[in-house]
Amino acid sequence: TFVFNEISKKNNNFLNDHLNISDDKLIIVQIGRLHPIKNHKFSIRLAQFMKESNKKFHFVFVGAGPLLEEIEKEVEKNDLKGDISFLGLRADIPNILSGADIMILPSIIEGFPVTLVESQAVGIPALISNSISKEVDLGVGLVNFKSLDTSLEEWCDDIYKIHSKTRIGEGKRLEILKDKGFDIY
Secondary structure (H helix, E strand, C coil): CCCHHHHHHHHHHHHHHCCCCCCCCCCEEEECCCCCHCCCHHHHHHHHHHCCCCCCCCCCEEEECCCHHHHHHHHHHHCCCCCEEECCCCCCCHHHHHHCCCEEECCCCCCCCCHHHHHHHHHCCCCEEEEHHHHHHHCCEEEEEEECCCCHHHHHHHHHHHCCCCCHHHHHHHHHHCCCCCCCC
């Protein structure tokens, strides 16, 4: 976790710089295989809602999978090409998380995604479906659960509320993660 924390401090503008995203946009990242269970179609509908609501945002999808072409077509069909970037498989997930403002995981079903441990180590909040195991919340105040049955408006509102919420200090966060066994030392 300490390594992730150091990477986070050095890479706050990683996605802004890498993808040429203006600083006034909220960067929302979704990391996971492009597979029906990960529910990227929900994220596309959410992005469409946000665009219609005149929100300043940019989605970043990280991962590969059998739905890549279908998801890309859906993005294009909904005129979201300038609002959603596809990064494919990446080895620099800590950098990507560091450059994001919030992570979402609207998975239909999921166990214990490691990417949520990584996001908490980096210190970015996450809004995830309540079908994901509650055990992913490591107690640092960064994981927020939401039903997929709630409206896109509620998801959008929660994204902005969560992003602006005060977070516990870095030292306390790292101490909690270390106590839970998420430390390389």
